[in-house]
Amino acid sequence: MIVLGIETSCDETAVALVDDKKNIIGNRVYSQIKKHQAFGGVVPEVAARDHLHILPQLTHSLLQKEQINPTELSAVASTIGPGLYGSLLVGTNFAQSLALGAKLPFVGINHLEAHVLTPRLTNNAQCPFLALLVSGGNTAFVIVKNPVTYQVIGTTIDDAIGEAYDKTARLLGYPYPGGKHIEKLAQTGNPKTHIFRPPLLQAPNCDFSFSGLKTAVHHAVTQVKTSNHSQDLTQQQKCDIATSFQASVLKVLRAKTERAIQRFIQNFGKFTQLVVCGGVAANMPIRNLLCELAARYEGEMLAPPLEYCGDNAAMVAWAAIEKLRYKTPLRTTLEGVKPNLRIGTQM
Numbered sequence: 237m238i239v240l241g242i243e244t245s246c247d248e249t250a251v252a253l254v255d256d257k258k259n260i261i262g263n264r265v266y267s268q269i270k271k272h273q274a275f276g277g278v279v280p281e282v283a284a285r286d287h288l289h290i291l292p293q294l295t296h297s298l299l300q301k302e303q304i305n306p307t308e309l310s311a312v313a314s315t316i317g318p319g320l321y322g323s324l325l326v327g328t329n330f331a332q333s334l335a336l337g338a339k340l341p342f343v344g345i346n347h348l349e350a351h352v353l354t355p356r357l358t359n360n361a362q363c364p365f366l367a368l369l370v371s372g373g374n375t376a377f378v379i380v381k382n383p384v385t386y387q388v389i390g391t392t393i394d395d396a397i398g399e400a401y402d403k404t405a406r407l408l409g410y411p412y413p414g415g416k417h418i419e420k421l422a423q424t425g426n427p428k429t430h431i432f433r434p435p436l437l438q439a440p441n442c443d444f445s446f447s448g449l450k451t452a453v454h455h456a457v458t459q460v461k462t463s464n465h466s467q468d469l470t471q472q473q474k475c476d477i478a479t480s481f482q483a484s485v486l487k488v489l490r491a492k493t494e495r496a497i498q499r500f501i502q503n504f505g506k507f508t509q510l511v512v513c514g515g516v517a518a519n520m521p522i523r524n525l526l527c528e529l530a531a532r533y534e535g536e537m538l539a540p541p542l543e544y545c546g547d548n549a550a551m552v553a554w555a556a557i558e559k560l561r562y563k564t565p566l567r568t569t570l571e572g573v574k575p576n577l578r579i580g581t582q583m
C-alpha cells in the first residue's frame with residue numbers, strides 16, 4: 237500500500253510517499269519562512285497563495301522522481317485541520333481532485349494526530365503510549381490508546397510553547413521562527429540573572445500557560461533597555477534572558493510531564509514510552525529532560541528524527557495508512573476543511 241500525503245496547514249508545503257512497510261519513499265518540504273519573516277509571523281493570505289503556486293509542481297516532481305503514476309497509489313491523504321483556513325483548502329482541494337481523477341480514496345487527516353503518530357512510523361512506538369505534542373500552535377499531552385483513539389489529558393490554556401519561544405525571540409531581535417535562536421542563546425547565559433516564575437506550576441493538572449511568561453520576558457527586556465539607556469541589549473544580556481526563559485519552560489515541563497506519566501500509570505498500570513513530537517521537539521535541553529524523566533519511570537523517550545519533528549507530509553501519509561488499516565470510516569465527499577479541529581474528533 238502506497239499513500240501520497242499532502243500537508244499545507246500552515247507555512248510548509250509538503251508532499252510525501254509512504255508505504256505500509258514504513259518506507260518513506262519520497263519526502264519534500266518547501267518552507268515559506270522567508271516570505272513571512274518580514275511580517276514577524278505567518279500571514280494567512282500569503283501562505284495560501286504560496287501553497288497554490290508550489291503544491292502542483294512539488295507533487296509532480298515527487299511522483300516523477302519516484303516513477304509513480306497516481307493510479308498506482310492506494311489513497312491520497314491531506315491535512316483537513318487544524319490550521320489556516322485558506323491553506324487547508326488549497327491542500328485538500330488539490331488532494332481530493334487528484335484522488336477523484338485517479339479513482340482513489342481520499343483520506344482527511346487531523347494534523348495533530350499525524351504528529352503524535354509519527355513515532356510509530358520512525359521509531360516503533362507501541363500503543364498505548366503517552367505523547368507530548370509541542371509545536372508553534374499546540375501544546376498537549378495525549379494518550380494514544382490505539383492509532384485512532386486518543387485522550388487529551390493536558391493542553392495549553394493560552395499560547396503554545398513554540399509561540400512563547402517565537403515571541404521571546406522576537407523581543408530579543410531574532411526572526412521568526414525563533415525557537416532555535418533561543419536554544420542557542422540559552423547555552424551561554426546565566427539563569428540567575430532573571431527569575432521567570434514557571435507558569436501554572438502548582439496547578440494540580442497537566443495544563444500549561446505561556447502568555448504570562450511572554451509578558452514577564454517583555455518586562456525584563458524593557459527594564460534592561462532602560463538601565464542600558466539604549467534600545468539595544470548586549471549579547472550577554474540576550475543570552476541571560478533566553479537562559480532564564482528556557483529554565484522556566486524546562487521547570488514547568490518537568491512538573492507537568494511527571495504528572496502526565498503518573499496519570500498514564502494510574503490508567504494503564506505501567507509506563508513504557510513517552511513520545512515527543514512537533515517542531516519544539518528539536519530542542520535538545522527539552523529532549524534531554526524528557527529522556528531523563530522517561531528513564532526515571534523505567535520507560536523510554538522516543539522522538540522522530542529532526543526532519544520529521546516539524547510539519548511534513550510523511551506523517552500525513554502514515555496517519556492515513558493507520559486509518560486505512562483500522563478500517564475507520566473515510567471522508568470521501570468533497571466536504572470543507574476544519575480549521576479548529578480538535579484531536580480525537582470524529583471526522
Ligand code: KG4
Binds near residue numbers: 398402416515519
Ligand atoms: O511543528 P512546527 O514545525 O510547526 C508549527 O506548529 O507551525 O513547529 C514550529 C515551532 C516554532 O514555534 C519554532 O520556533 C519551534 O517549533 N522550534 C523550536 C526549535 N526548533 C523549532 N523551539 C525551541 N527550540 C528549537 N530548537
